[in-house]
Amino acid sequence: MGSEPILAIRDLKVRFRTNDGPCEAVRGIDLDVGPGEFVAVVSESGSGKSQSVMAAMGLLASNGEVSGAIRYREVDLLKLSPAVLNSYRGRKLAMIFQEPMTSLDPLFRIGTQMAAPLRKHQGLSRKAARARALELLKLVRIPHPERRLDSYPHELSGGQRQRVMIAMALANDPDILIADEPTTALDVTIEAEILALIAELRQQLGMAVILISHDLGLVRKYAERVYVMKSGDVVESGPAQAIFEAPQHPYTKALLAAEPHGHKAPPPAHAPILLEARDLRVSFDLSRGFLKRETVTLHAVDGVDLTVRRGQTIGIVGESGSGKSTLGRALLKLLPSSGIVRFEDRALAPLDRAAMRPLRRSLQVVFQDPFGSLSPRLTVGEIITEGLLVHEPALSRTERERRAAAALTEVCLDPALRNRYPHEFSGGQRQRIAIARAMILHPALVVLDEPTSALDRTVQQSIVALLKDLQARHDLSYLFISHDLAVVRAMADEIMVMKDGRVVERGPTEAIFEAPQQGYTQRLIAAALKC
Structure with a gap:
């Protein structure tokens, strides 16, 4: 790094008070970020990378304790009062988080939420703040930005919500943008778009970027320098090219080698059918237009057929909005639907909530974000x-x-x-x-809805191994919903590819990967390999 750092972290230590005694999360790390530099911090879940930047932003949990020095342009942020630190947050240092739905208030429109930091830090009027918010939405290339100002967070896709978070972070022209796992909840095509946008805005606005990530493909593509953390320590750091081409530490080498692998043995051909769906449909009526007088129908799941045998894993893949998670919820009767769903040859459609309750123990679900579901x-x-x-x-x-x-x-x-x-x-432990x-x-069927997308590759490996072991031990059936095609390849017997609520392609896992027939499937696989 040629110039003086604008952020210098020295001997940073973070620990948490717990019922079982103190937990050391960060054990005395040093880290520098130069003006306009793109720095990445990588590690397994639980290694302290997120807690390091949360300490810099003053966002640790109430049972957290921090020591050392975090200097922004020679000002030690750890010595500032909460009121003074707040004047730096959002104005000089801004942060975007992994899951925008936990950062955006569901009760307020996007424009209102974007205007808040502009009015606080710049003293803009409502009209001026709204005009600036519109500029920012255009900057991050959200379609129909004028309309999106008046949308609520739930009316946006995952990629659009993350663009809103980037726009809010850029509102006050920060010197440093901290991106904490900004793409792990997104499918592979949107993931590539978001990182490309951050890299482009960094060049355009001259800000530095700290990327916290477990996705080494993205880090290799965009970062200039890399810090590798393990168990709260920095075990290796240096130029990105040197780290990737000639890693020195065994842990770095293990990270680079980590990738879900192996193939699942198929269930016996005579395995009984556990779950069956025929012509399954889920529709939502949406209001739009002036005064919301026009109603349009969204066909989230549009005539899907599905058969799951005992001991089988069906992988369901597709981009955000393709209907894969809605399908999983409809099969469990967590959403109103039409069509036929049978579990162990029992029709679920006629069953009310009380009649479904005894079956719930046999039909379980594991969600994408365990922190939100625990x-x-x-x-x-x-x-x-x-x-x-x-x-x-x-x-x-x-x-x-x-x-x-x-x-x-x-x-x-x-x-x-x-x-x-x-x-x-950590995230892996919560999952x-x-x-x-x-x-x-002791369920018979588990719907796994993006269960590894928020986890780093080494933790993904262990979760995949755990799920396979549990499946073999208990003769479980899985519906594995994911945009991570590498994990799906290691887990599934068969794959269903969804687009706009329909199944556009299905077949044995290796046949789908080796010879995809549909252009949409080919693009998904190409995007996954590119990252």
Whole structure:
């Protein structure tokens, strides 16, 4: 790095007070960012990379403690009062997060939320702030920006919401943009667009970028310098080209070699049919136009047929908005739908909520974002045993505790950690907790809705291995919904490719990857390989 750093982190230490004693998250790291530089921090989940930048932004959880120095242009941010630090956040240092839906307020329109930092930091009037918000939406190339100003977050796609977050971060022309896993919740085609946009805006606006990521393909493409973290320490750093072409540390070499691999053995040809759907449809009526007087119908799932045998994994892939997650929820009767769905030869359509309850233990789901699906007010032990309170209310507290310990052991977590809360765990650990919550009920079918998309490659490997082991041990069937084609290839027997609510291609996994027939499938696979 040729010039003086605008951000210099020295001997940074972060620890959290927990019920089981202090947890050391960051153990004394040094990190520099020069003007206009693109720096990446990479590691496995739980290595402290996100906590390092959260400390710089003053956004640690209430039980977090930080020491060392974080100097922005010689001002030590750790010594500033909350009020003074707030004047730097958003104005000099801005941050975009992994999941924009947790950062955007669902009750306010996009324009209102974008105007808030402009009015606070620049003192703009409502009219001027709205005009600037419109400029920013155009800058990040959101389609129909005038209309999007009056949209609510749920009315935007995942890629559009992330563009809004980028626009908000750029509102006050920051010197440094911190992007914390900004694309992990996005499909491969949108992921490439978002990183290309950040790189282009960096050149255009002259700001520095700190990319926190586990996606080494993206880091290699965009970063100038790389820091590799493990267990709270920086184990290797240097120019990106040197790190990727001649890594020195064994951990860096392991990261570069990590990739979900292997192929699943298919179930026996005579395996019984567990779940069957015929002509399944899900539609939503949407209002649009002046005063919302016009109603249009969105066919989110449009005539899908599906057969899942016991012990089988069906991979469902497609871009955001293709209908794959809606399909999974409709199959579990979590959304109104039409058509036929049969589970163990029992029609689900006639069943009301009370009649469905006994079947719920056999039909479980694991969601993409475990932090959003795990209650922050409950301990891990309480979360895992929630289902037992519903389906086996006669169990004693002691027996529930025993079952929780066994479930945690089965997903390779220490049962002694069950008195901790979700925020005290890494992303990979939280996903194991979510899997344990499903497995404690001994289900027959599990819908895995993007269960690895927020995880780094080495953790993905371990989760894929865990899911395969649980499947073999308990004869489970999976519906594996994902935009990560490498993981799908390692997990699935068959693949269904969805676009605009329809299945455009299906077949054995290797046939789809080796000889895709549809242009849409070919583009998905090409985008995945490019990243």
